[in-house]
Amino acid sequence: MKEKLQEIQNKGVKEISSATDLKVLDEIRVKYLGKAGELTQILRGMKDVPPEERRVVGILANSVREKMEIALSEKLAELENAKLLADMEKEKIDITEPSTGIKRGALHPLTRFNNKFIDLCVEMGFTVIQTPEIETDYYNFEALNVPKNHPARDMQDSLYITDSILMRTHTSPAQVHAMETLKPPFKIVCPGRVYRNDDDSSHSPIFNQFEALVIDENVSLKDFMIMVKEMAVRLYGKDVKMRVRPAFFPFTEPSIEIDATCQMCQGKGCSLCKGTGFSEFFGGGIVNPRILEMSGVDSKKYSGFAFGPGIDRSVMVTNKIPNIKYLFRNDMRFLKQMR
Ligand code: PHE
Numbered sequence: 001m002k003e004k005l006q007e008i009q010n011k012g013v014k015e016i017s018s019a020t021d022l023k024v025l026d027e028i029r030v031k032y033l034g035k036a037g038e039l040t041q042i043l044r045g046m047k048d049v050p051p052e053e054r055r056v057v058g059i060l061a062n063s064v065r066e067k068m069e070i071a072l073s074e075k076l077a078e079l080e081n082a083k084l085l086a087d088m089e090k091e092k093i094d095i096t097e098p099s100t101g102i103k104r105g106a107l108h109p110l111t112r113f114n115n116k117f118i119d120l121c122v123e124m125g126f127t128v129i130q131t132p133e134i135e136t137d138y139y140n141f142e143a144l145n146v147p148k149n150h151p152a153r154d155m156q157d158s159l160y161i162t163d164s165i166l167m168r169t170h171t172s173p174a175q176v177h178a179m180e181t182l183k184p185p186f187k188i189v190c191p192g193r194v195y196r197n198d199d200d201s202s203h204s205p206i207f208n209q210f211e212a213l214v215i216d217e218n219v220s221l222k223d224f225m226i227m228v229k230e231m232a233v234r235l236y237g238k239d240v241k242m243r244v245r246p247a248f249f250p251f252t253e254p255s256i257e258i259d260a261t262c263q264m265c266q267g268k269g270c271s272l273c274k275g276t277g278f279s280e281f282f283g284g285g286i287v288n289p290r291i292l293e294m295s296g297v298d299s300k301k302y303s304g305f306a307f308g309p310g311i312d313r314s315v316m317v318t319n320k321i322p323n324i325k326y327l328f329r330n331d332m333r334f335l336k337q338m339r
Contacts (some may be wrong), residue, residue, distance in 0.1 A: 129189070170194050189210055201325070254286060256283070
């Protein structure tokens with residue numbers, strides 16, 4: 001009996017250690033320790049062992065079972081671990097493989113310029129306001145000293161909804177709204193869309209302007225020029241050059257037109273700037289005291305300056321866009337190039 005047990009142990013442990021997969025290992029377990037297993041049979045047959053040997057044989061049989069159980073569980077852990085490693089190897093991802101790329105959206109070039117200009121104005125202490133795109137004749141013209149017979153009021157230039165209601169032709173009505181509602185001193189900027197009956201490669205019926213208005217005591221043309229210079233430097237860099245030309249707007253007196261280094265050729269001279277090295281930055285001037293009075297601002301105490309850059313031209317120049325219409329078509333082929 002003792003020899004039989006020893007033989008089972010040797011054979012069993014050897015088979016366990018040479019098992020190469022989980023299925024085989026389980027078959028070995030059944031073969032020795034299952035209900036009809038070799039060792040189970042022996043343990044069941046203990047009653048036939050002579051009483052004087054039973055104790056010793058019993059101890060030996062239990063130790064054999066224990067050894068085999070340990071060998072089985074060690075092998076099980078080993079095989080399971082090997083299987084896990086093999087599975088991991090199969091599912092391995094090659095992180096060095098070139099990716100197919102992530103598709104990303106981007107801000108529209110007009111939005112980018114708008115954000116840049118708004119940030120700049122906010123840094124300089126301006127409050128951003130928004131006023132209606134559909135205006136009355138009063139806010140768009142009358143309150144800005146544009147006389148009844150002014151050509152801008154013509155149906156040919158403005159998009160009327162009724163006889164006295166139209167799409168604003170500029171953001172300047174924001175000046176009137178601000179003066180009527182805010183208590184001086186104040187600095188406002190109003191970005192927004194404006195509408196004119198104009199249509200060719202450099203004009204679109206919809207375009208974008210900014211309106212800036214500063215009202216305070218003792219505001220002069222010099223203050224205006226200092227601020228404009230600072231804005232040009234922040235937008236175009238410290239080497240920017242500026243030049244000033246006299247202009248006319250019914251709501252500013254004096255009125256000026258300011259040019260800055262052409263951003264297409266960096267001042268060298270190109271077809272866009274007609275060889276001058278300058279392109280239009282914006283128009284503005286000292287607020288006509290008549291305008292202040294009409295909107296309820298005391299023109300003896302307060303003065304101010306206003307200016308209104310158009311942004312579409314700047315965006316076209318800085319992004320080398322040949323036709324203003326591209327800015328409004330939302331053609332993906334164009335937008336992708338603008339990222
Ligand atoms: N509103 C004017 C235009 O559309 C620009 C402007 C704004 C001029 C403010 C003076 C002051 O051309």
